Structure formats: C-alpha cells, structure tokens
Amino acid sequence: MKAVVCHQNELTLEDVSHLTPSQGQTLLEVVRCGICGSDLHMQHSCDHMHELTAKVGLKGVAKSTDRFVMGHEFCGRVLDYGPKTRKKFKIDTLVCAMPLLKVDQWCYQATGLSPQASGGYAEQILVQSQLMFAVPNGLHPDLAAMTEPMAVALHAVRRSRIKKSEPAIVIGCGPVGLGVILMLKAIGVKKIIASDFSPNRRRLAQLCGADVVIDPKQSSPFESWKEYGLLGDASEAINYGIGIFEKIQSMHIPWWHAWRVADKLGALPKRPVIFECVGMPGILQQIINGAPLFSKIIGVGVCMQSDSIEPALALNKEIEIQFVIGYTPLEFRDALHMIAEGQIDCSPLITGVVGLAGVKDAFQALGDPEQHAKILVDPKKIGSDISAL
Incomplete structure (x- = not known):
C-alpha cells in the first residue's frame, strides 16, 4: 500500500x-x-x-x-x-x-x-x-x-472548569485555539476574547465564535479587565475584599457564615480563564505579566523548548497554572457527536x-x-x- x-x-x-x-x-x-x-x-x-x-x-x-x-x-x-x-x-x-x-x-x-x-x-x-x-x-x-483535535479542545475546556460567566481569553488562534473557541461557545461562555498576530487567524476566530478579536501588535488582550469586572491591581483587590468584609459584618448572622454564602453565590470577584494555545517559549511569562489577579492559565499549546517564568509575580497575582493533554474516551465520543449534531461547526x-x-x-x-x-x-x-x- x-x-x-x-x-x-x-x-x-x-x-x-x-x-x-x-x-x-x-x-x-x-x-x-x-x-x-x-x-x-x-x-x-x-x-x-x-x-x-x-x-x-x-x-x-x-x-x-x-x-x-x-x-x-x-x-x-x-x-x-x-x-x-x-x-x-x-x-x-x-x-x-x-x-x-x-x-x-x-x-x-x-x-x-x-x-x-x-x-x-x-x-x-x-x-x-x-x-x-x-x-x-x-x-x-x-x-x-x-473529531480528534476537537476532543483535545473539549478536554482543555472541561479541565479548566470555566463558568459561563467567566471571561475566556484565548492566546493563539491556530487549530488548537480555534478548537478551544468552538468548545467555549458550545458550552455557553458569554465572553470569549481571542488574540493572534495573524489577520487570517483572527478572521477564523470570529467565524468560530470569538466575541472580541485582538491584534497584540495594537493592544493587549488583558487591557479591558475592568470592563469585565476583574481585578488587576492589588490595592484595589484589598479594598474590594475589606469592603465586602465590612458589609458582611453588618448582617445579623455570624460573618463567617455570610462569607461562605457570598462565596457560593459568586459575590467575590470573577477570574478570567486564559488558554495558552501558542506553545512557544516566553508566552507563558507574557501572560503572567499581563493577566489580571486570580487568573487561571490553561496550557494547551505544546512548547517543545525549555522556558522560564517569574514565580513570584504569579504568586503575587495568585495565578493558577494548569497544563492539559489528550482526552478521555467519553470526550472523544462527545466531540464526534457535537460535530455531527451541529453543536459546533x-x-x-x-x-x-x-x-x-x-x-x-x-x-x-x-x-x-x-x-x-x-x-x-x-x-x-x-x-x-x-x-x-
């Protein structure tokens, strides 16, 4: 053959x-x-x-x-x-x-x-x-x-545990990033921001469902964090947290019970979930530099070279970093049926x-x-x- x-x-x-x-x-x-x-x-x-x-x-x-x-x-x-x-x-x-x-x-x-x-x-x-x-x-x-690349994207989105109300930021709109955008749209994420240097890839990102497309030569995908209810400044975060604490203490129940209820109801600040889909050295640190506080970074792109980050900066922003690969048999089957049933195009x-x-x-x-x-x-x-x- x-x-x-x-x-x-x-x-x-x-x-x-x-x-x-x-x-x-x-x-x-x-x-x-x-x-x-x-x-x-x-x-x-x-x-x-x-x-x-x-x-x-x-x-x-x-x-x-x-x-x-x-x-x-x-x-x-x-x-x-x-x-x-x-x-x-x-x-x-x-x-x-x-x-x-x-x-x-x-x-x-x-x-x-x-x-x-x-x-x-x-x-x-x-x-x-x-x-x-x-x-x-x-x-x-x-x-x-x-099916196989869409299963990879589905696995990344599911492992991120992103909520529909949390903004998603996709860095890199090659096939991996575009698949992630499709899956984010399919599960109902309300705000999807996509960033890529390529005009063609930005066009494809829009076709796949990105709400905002960014040319990183012109602007940062992180600069609108205030618009999305995120916190990008440590002093502002402290003031925000203490303000909530003061309000909770004025209630007629023990404040620690009220705090737990507020947390479950989503009263605490939202976080963005950032999907790194480039897989090149230096990208992870660039994301850490620009990301708002409490961000979650999902490493989807395969970087084959050694890389370095500044952990203290990620620590001070309380950034969560997770890497993903592959998929389960259920995710493979689900991806196939999502394509066949028109849930993703x-x-x-x-x-x-x-x-x-x-x-x-x-x-x-x-x-x-x-x-x-x-x-x-x-x-x-x-x-x-x-x-x-």
Whole structure:
C-alpha cells in the first residue's frame, strides 16, 4: 500500500507492506486524516519527543532513525477484523478511532507517533476495536476527521472548569485555539476574547465564535479587565475584599457564615480563564505579566523548548497554572457527536485537502498562517496540489 514515511526528518511517499489486524484490532481504509501541529514537531524533533515521552512512561515513540508513518486525526471505513475480534460494525462503516494501538499484552502505542502503530498518512490503518466509534448522522468525512483535535479542545475546556460567566481569553488562534473557541461557545461562555498576530487567524476566530478579536501588535488582550469586572491591581483587590468584609459584618448572622454564602453565590470577584494555545517559549511569562489577579492559565499549546517564568509575580497575582493533554474516551465520543449534531461547526478550520503525494508540500504550507489552518489528507486524491474546500 502507499504511505508517507518519515525517516531522518524527511517525508517520502513509498510502497509499504499491507497491514494485517491482530486479535482486538480492526483494519480501516483511511478516508481522511488531518495534519496536526504535533506532526510538524515530530518531523524535525522526534528524538526530543522520544526522550520527553519516555520520562512519563510512554514507550515506543519514534526516533529519527526509525521509519514510521504519522497521522492520528483520521476517519476510515471498516475493511476487516482481526481473529477472535467482535465485529463491532459492519464492513464499510465509516468510523473514527482513538489513536492508540495495543501491540502486546501490556503496551499501547500512540498511533502515528510509533513505528509499531502506523498512522493515517496511508491507504490503510490499524485501530483498536474497542476504541472505534461509528460516525453518526451521515457526517461528511472531512468533518469526522476533526473529531480528534476537537476532543483535545473539549478536554482543555472541561479541565479548566470555566463558568459561563467567566471571561475566556484565548492566546493563539491556530487549530488548537480555534478548537478551544468552538468548545467555549458550545458550552455557553458569554465572553470569549481571542488574540493572534495573524489577520487570517483572527478572521477564523470570529467565524468560530470569538466575541472580541485582538491584534497584540495594537493592544493587549488583558487591557479591558475592568470592563469585565476583574481585578488587576492589588490595592484595589484589598479594598474590594475589606469592603465586602465590612458589609458582611453588618448582617445579623455570624460573618463567617455570610462569607461562605457570598462565596457560593459568586459575590467575590470573577477570574478570567486564559488558554495558552501558542506553545512557544516566553508566552507563558507574557501572560503572567499581563493577566489580571486570580487568573487561571490553561496550557494547551505544546512548547517543545525549555522556558522560564517569574514565580513570584504569579504568586503575587495568585495565578493558577494548569497544563492539559489528550482526552478521555467519553470526550472523544462527545466531540464526534457535537460535530455531527451541529453543536459546533469546525468547517472554517479546514482550508485544504491534499493527496498522499502532496503531504510534504502541505507540511511546508502550514508554516504560513495566512494561507492555511488545517489541511486534510485524502489518500485517494491524485497529484500533489492542495485543493481548497
């Protein structure tokens, strides 16, 4: 079969051996596969990724000397099942699957990141049968292939525990940030502020539901904190807190009971939830510098380099920092159904489709934010040109 092989940081279209499903596995014909930002990292930084993931116990991530096929944002049609495997769906059913493949009794490999779990830049792919989900409502494969990145965004939003009344600030409007905006809008967050240097990405952020878009060359996404009922000054915060304390003490109940009630009712100041979706050194410190007091920062962007922050400043602002990755099976299923039921429209993110012969050029094209956001791979497409939708 045809597949795009990564070896020594180079991508080449090759004929590779056909895949055979083992027990518990299903063989799919790849219909669409998205090109992810982590794939761009893997092409040139897979040795670093191998070392990093090994530190958290994820074995088998490819090294530059390995030959492997990337692609973990895919949908495909069922071709065959492995021996003694329950036939979960009929042959030719369009499905999505979580990108994890069991390669022995104890070990799962990350599909598209491991030589033992070949990815979706190919005509066929193996998936774990129990991690496979039928695509509902006749959803088009272009949109079904967006399930995996939308699950990442859904996980980030859910882990943030953001309230509908809390302003959300999304820093970076690449595919990750745009997915976060879609999910924030879907759960009913009332104020979404998006910031990106790229005019094209700001336009996409508006299409995805951002209420305010900011060009950081012109203004800061944090400068309107007073308008949103936030506190950006320590003296003001002290005065605010003491003022509430004085009012509570005038009530005819013990003040500590009144304080707890006020806290539960949301009388204390709101906080913004800031989603860092850039993944570059220095961004986290820039956010800490500008963020209002009591902010919560969610690290979604994958920064592959070492970085530094000034903890004392974050401490004095009482900033909470949380990093997120991946998703649960429920979040994967929920993301698929949110797309299929029209709760989110991720079509603005899809800016091109390419055949296997054009994957190398697509990697280059994705470096220009004015040109593309998400390019999908269609293994049946002939030629190397990138077709606009």
